Amino acid sequence: MTKVGVYICTCSAVRDVIDVDRLAEEVKKIEGVEVVKFIRSCYELDEIIKDLQEKRVERVVIAGCSPRYVLEIARERITSAVPDISPLWIEVAPIREHAAWAFRDDKQRAFEAALTYIKAYVARVKAAPHIPKEREVERVRRVLIIGGGIAGLTAAVDVADMGIEAVVVEKRPYVGGKVVQLARYFPKLCPPYCGIEFILGRLRARANPLIKIYTNAQVLEISGSPGRFKARIRINPRYVDPERCTACGKCSEVCPAEAPNEFDFGLSKRKAIYLPHELAWPYAHVVDPNACLEIKNPGSCGKCLEVCSTGAINLKEQPREVEVEAASVIVATGWEPYDATRLEHLGYGKYPGVVTNVQMERILAPNGPTKGELLVPGTGKKPKKIVFIQCAGQRDENHLPYCSAICCAATLKQAITIAERNPDVQIYIFYIDIRAFGLYELFYKEASKYPNIFFIRGRAWRVEQDPATGELVVHAEDTILGRKVVARADMVVLAVGMVPSLRYEPPAWYKSGVGRSWEQELLKIPRHQYFVESDYICFPMETKRTGVYACGCAMWPMDVQTAVSTAHGAAMRATSIVLGKARTEYSYLTDPNLITIDTIKCTQCKRCTEECPFDVYSFDERGYPKPDPLKCRRCGICVGACPAVALSLPYHNTDLVMSMIKSVEIKSDKTQIIVFACLNDAYPSLDIALRKGGRMPPEVELVIPVPCIGSVNMRWIADTLSLGIDGILLLGCRSGEAEAKQQCHFIRGPDLERTRIENLRETLQKMMIEPERVKLVEVTLEDYNKVIDVIKDFVDFIKKIGLNPMKQFAGGGYFGGGYTF
Amino acid sequence: MTTEVEYLDITRLHDEELYKAFLSRYGVDFKACMQCATCVSVCPLSDVCPGMPRLDMLLVGLGLFEEVARRLSPWICDQCMECSRHCPRKANPAKVMAALREYLTARYDVTGILMRVLKSKARKETRR
Numbered sequence: 001m002t003k004v005g006v007y008i009c010t011c012s013a014v015r016d017v018i019d020v021d022r023l024a025e026e027v028k029k030i031e032g033v034e035v036v037k038f039i040r041s042c043y044e045l046d047e048i049i050k051d052l053q054e055k056r057v058e059r060v061v062i063a064g065c066s067p068r069y070v071l072e073i074a075r076e077r078i079t080s081a082v083p084d085i086s087p088l089w090i091e092v093a094p095i096r097e098h099a100a101w102a103f104r105d106d107k108q109r110a111f112e113a114a115l116t117y118i119k120a121y122v123a124r125v126k127a128a129p130h131i132p133k134e135r136e137v138e139r140v141r142r143v144l145i146i147g148g149g150i151a152g153l154t155a156a157v158d159v160a161d162m163g164i165e166a167v168v169v170e171k172r173p174y175v176g177g178k179v180v181q182l183a184r185y186f187p188k189l190c191p192p193y194c195g196i197e198f199i200l201g202r203l204r205a206r207a208n209p210l211i212k213i214y215t216n217a218q219v220l221e222i223s224g225s226p227g228r229f230k231a232r233i234r235i236n237p238r239y240v241d242p243e244r245c246t247a248c249g250k251c252s253e254v255c256p257a258e259a260p261n262e263f264d265f266g267l268s269k270r271k272a273i274y275l276p277h278e279l280a281w282p283y284a285h286v287v288d289p290n291a292c293l294e295i296k297n298p299g300s301c302g303k304c305l306e307v308c309s310t311g312a313i314n315l316k317e318q319p320r321e322v323e324v325e326a327a328s329v330i331v332a333t334g335w336e337p338y339d340a341t342r343l344e345h346l347g348y349g350k351y352p353g354v355v356t357n358v359q360m361e362r363i364l365a366p367n368g369p370t371k372g373e374l375l376v377p378g379t380g381k382k383p384k385k386i387v388f389i390q391c392a393g394q395r396d397e398n399h400l401p402y403c404s405a406i407c408c409a410a411t412l413k414q415a416i417t418i419a420e421r422n423p424d425v426q427i428y429i430f431y432i433d434i435r436a437f438g439l440y441e442l443f444y445k446e447a448s449k450y451p452n453i454f455f456i457r458g459r460a461w462r463v464e465q466d467p468a469t470g471e472l473v474v475h476a477e478d479t480i481l482g483r484k485v486v487a488r489a490d491m492v493v494l495a496v497g498m499v500p501s502l503r504y505e506p507p508a509w510y511k512s513g514v515g516r517s518w519e520q521e522l523l524k525i526p527r528h529q530y531f532v533e534s535d536y537i538c539f540p541m542e543t544k545r546t547g548v549y550a551c552g553c554a555m556w557p558m559d560v561q562t563a564v565s566t567a568h569g570a571a572m573r574a575t576s577i578v579l580g581k582a583r584t585e586y587s588y589l590t591d592p593n594l595i596t597i598d599t600i601k602c603t604q605c606k607r608c609t610e611e612c613p614f615d616v617y618s619f620d621e622r623g624y625p626k627p628d629p630l631k632c633r634r635c636g637i638c639v640g641a642c643p644a645v646a647l648s649l650p651y652h653n654t655d656l657v658m659s660m661i662k663s664v665e666i667k668s669d670k671t672q673i674i675v676f677a678c679l680n681d682a683y684p685s686l687d688i689a690l691r692k693g694g695r696m697p698p699e700v701e702l703v704i705p706v707p708c709i710g711s712v713n714m715r716w717i718a719d720t721l722s723l724g725i726d727g728i729l730l731l732g733c734r735s736g737e738a739e740a741k742q743q744c745h746f747i748r749g750p751d752l753e754r755t756r757i758e759n760l761r762e763t764l765q766k767m768m769i770e771p772e773r774v775k776l777v778e779v780t781l782e783d784y785n786k787v788i789d790v791i792k793d794f795v796d797f798i799k800k801i802g803l804n805p806m807k808q809f810a811g812g813g814y815f816g817g818g819y820t821f
Numbered sequence: 822m823t824t825e826v827e828y829l830d831i832t833r834l835h836d837e838e839l840y841k842a843f844l845s846r847y848g849v850d851f852k853a854c855m856q857c858a859t860c861v862s863v864c865p866l867s868d869v870c871p872g873m874p875r876l877d878m879l880l881v882g883l884g885l886f887e888e889v890a891r892r893l894s895p896w897i898c899d900q901c902m903e904c905s906r907h908c909p910r911k912a913n914p915a916k917v918m919a920a921l922r923e924y925l926t927a928r929y930d931v932t933g934i935l936m937r938v939l940k941s942k943a944r945k946e947t948r949r
Contacts, residue, residue, distance in 0.1 A: 385832055426832070426835070428831070428832070434855075444855075445853050445855075445910060448852050448853050448854075448855070449849045449850070449852050449853050450849070450852075451840075451841075451844050451849055454831075454882065454883055454884075456831065456883075457856065475828070478829070478831075480856050480875075480876075480879055481829070481876070481879065483828075483829050484827065484828045484829065485828055485829045485830070485831050486828045486829070486830050486831070486832075487830075487831050487832045488830070488832040488833065489832070
């Protein structure tokens with residue numbers, strides 16, 4: 001027999017409304033309650049600790065204010081003093097908010113409510129399992145970083161600075177990503193090589209033994225859990241040993257094979273053996289196996305082998321695989337420019353004078369195809385007039401429905417660069433809006449003051465060639481003048497948008513996942529557009545996969561400085577897996593709340609794997625779902641999903657919730673309502689509403705906090721109704737999985753719950769219960785002025801329906817109620 | 822070509838010579854105009870001539886002096902300076918309006934007499 005101690009707070013808020021002495025008398029009668037004491041405030045825990053240490057009580061219910069204020073503090077202090085007690089054996093019954101304040105006009109009802117809450121929490125605390133305070137997790141001191149661009153490299157340097165090993169996997173033969181292809185940074189107009197040189201200085205092997213870089217490599221698969229992920233990496237052959245190659249360039253001189261140079265976005269050609277660029281790291285040549293004659297046809301060439309004085313070239317090199325263990329993963333996969341060939345109406349690919357903005361970067365770069373000289377590709381002439389077309393595909397449902405964020409500033413940078421180098425060239429910029437956010441506005445103003453830069457507000461919709469003059473004619477409407485305009489130019493630059501690299505080449509690891517693979521999720525959620533992110537305002541670096549963090553343009557289109565900032569953030573989060581707590585919404589790495597499966601009840605229906613938002617589940621050898629506790633965020637959506645109620649979290653399960661509900665005394669002549677409220681939004685909202693003087697309708701018996709509204713199981717609802725409760729109100733967050741306005745931190749809790757309630761209708765009808773007795777209402781934290789009205793409306797509605805027909809069975813032992821549990 | 826009839830060909834109509842002369846005399850500050858239309862809101866005469874002085878700023882900024890010449894606004898501008906006072910980018914529209922009137926006066930004043938009258942000392946004194 002467990003001994004429960006109830007400690008009633010006698011602060012004036014409670015005492016003014018509730019007769020605490022009479023309450024104590026009543027509480028003493030509850031089964032299992034051994035000790036009832038008064039405390040002056042909920043934080044006065046010394047008495048409780050003493051009682052626990054002297055074994056007078058085993059479990060504790062503090063009857064006082066909302067658990068939001070007290071519960072975590074009480075659990076932390078008490079478990080520190082009494083180590084063998086489970087944190088779940090300490091509960092807080094909110095008699096101040098939900099009894100004293102909720103019924104402050106009706107002392108009798110307030111008294112009853114206080115008793116109901118204490119009874120419910122005593123029942124809950126008796127049903128709670130023992131869990132340790134913390135649990136040990138094995139963590140590897142290594143972080144895997146996918147992508148070696150500016151974001152990935154910054155993260156790697158940060159991780160190494162904290163004394164943790166960083167492994168960078170870069171698919172290209174050099175690091176630096178897109179940044180090294182840029183001509184200048186905006187708004188400082190400085191060379192990107194300058195910043196890269198700093199990073200390279202920190203990377204160079206001897207200076208930093210903690211950083212390991214695999215170039216020409218790709219991640220094939222990521223398995224395992226946070227703390228110990230296993231990544232399979234394929235390293236494609238470089239055919240040149242970077243440790244022996246001196247980058248003297250003799251091999252390139254003799255190489256007969258040529259291929260388009262991807263570094264210049266196809267504007268120039270390079271040899272089959274080539275140095276990617278001047279500051280390439282590793283500073284070594286590389287062989288393109290698709291262009292090399294010797295690799296395609298052994299014995300046909302081999303000239304480079306003859307001239308190489310160090311014998312660095314080995315054309316017979318084979319791909320190899322390595323396996324890396326890492327505590328966390330940073331996704332810094334970056335971006336690709338939008339495929340401009342899809343913009344037929346803008347003449348890309350049709351007229352050589354039409355280039356993209358990334359090609360323009362190369363034209364302006366001193367190491368570009370024209371050595372920085374402004375020349376029209378194809379003709380090789382100097383242009384007199386240049387037209388920039390903004391939003392070439394962006395903000396367009398047919399191409400990219402989002403704003404690419406940087407193209408306006410990039411175009412301003414290119415225009416200024418051209419204008420100051422060539423004062424005689426006229427530059428026309430066709431734009432919808434110039435989105436020069438923050439201090440870039442000053443940059444915009446600076447650009448607009450150049451005499452040869454002109455802005456035309458209108459979306460260019462067609463580019464054609466004047467057959468008489470050979471000029472490119474850009475058609476648009478000037479929305480300021482309200483007239484159709486044409487501009488004639490020798491060169492047209494399309495400001496194409498950023499597309500996440502993951503969209504063009506979804507890697508293999510991206511497709512993994514039992515229920516919903518990452519790729520599948522992004523396809524279903526149009527807002528994401530293949531960008532990696534979860535709750536993009538509150539937890540931007542967190543992805544939906546615990547232990548996997550994102551930074552740079554893999555998150556959303558961003559400029560270099562934001563990419564670097566997010567890289568610092570992601571490194572911080574990734575190292576917290578190695579060194580710290582690595583908190584997510586309700587969980588942390590050493591969280592002892594582990595989800596368990598009752599394999600006797602489990603029917604292997606796979607609902608949990610389908611509904612879990614965080615890809616926690618895989619299957620064990622017998623086909624039962626196998627959760628990974630380290631990935632789990634304790635939202636309890638699977639607990640709510642399981643049709644066989646086989647899943648349970650220690651702090652949120654059938655025993656706890658149903659014991660609370662069953663402790664409510666069923667009254668045959670009175671309407672009784674139970675409210676489930678989301679712990680993060682609806683419950684605080686109610687707390688605020690009651691503090692501000694909101695009066696709860698007397699029909700509300702219990703408000704039960706749940707981690708997510710999606711964690712409420714339909715069996716609990718059916719059973720509660722069969723017990724004789726007249727109505728159940730669920731207060732969840734704002735839904736809308738596919739839209740930006742969705743607020744649920746577990747992405748789709750309310751959406752899932754709504755579907756489940758819809759599916760429950762038939763069952764309820766069979767039980768002769770009106771399905772309308774269950775209702776889900778979306779409440780956000782700021783709705784504290786409305787939430788009481790929501791409850792009142794529901795109560796009025798239930799009163800109109802009438803009493804639950806199940807009431808007459810007094811405790812509902814017949815239709816599943818006491819039967820299931 | 823038919824397009825020239827239908828559309829405003831902003832590159833062909835750009836009067837480079839005049840534009841450069843205008844810039845060298847009045848500076849580039851007026852190019853900072855971002856077409857926010859604060860000037861139109863505060864201009865007491867914008868009811869008479871819609872878009873004044875915003876459209877004039879735009880057309881001069883693009884070097885389309887032929888288009889400006891068709892407008893009434895340079896002639897009726899009072900130089901009350903309200904637009905310049907309120908311009909969020911300090912592009913000084915009133916200065917542009919004054920400059921336009923000066924240019925247009927010179928353009929239609931074939932003999933040069935009117936210009937002389939305008940600039941005469943006697944007139945300046947009477948204005949005072």
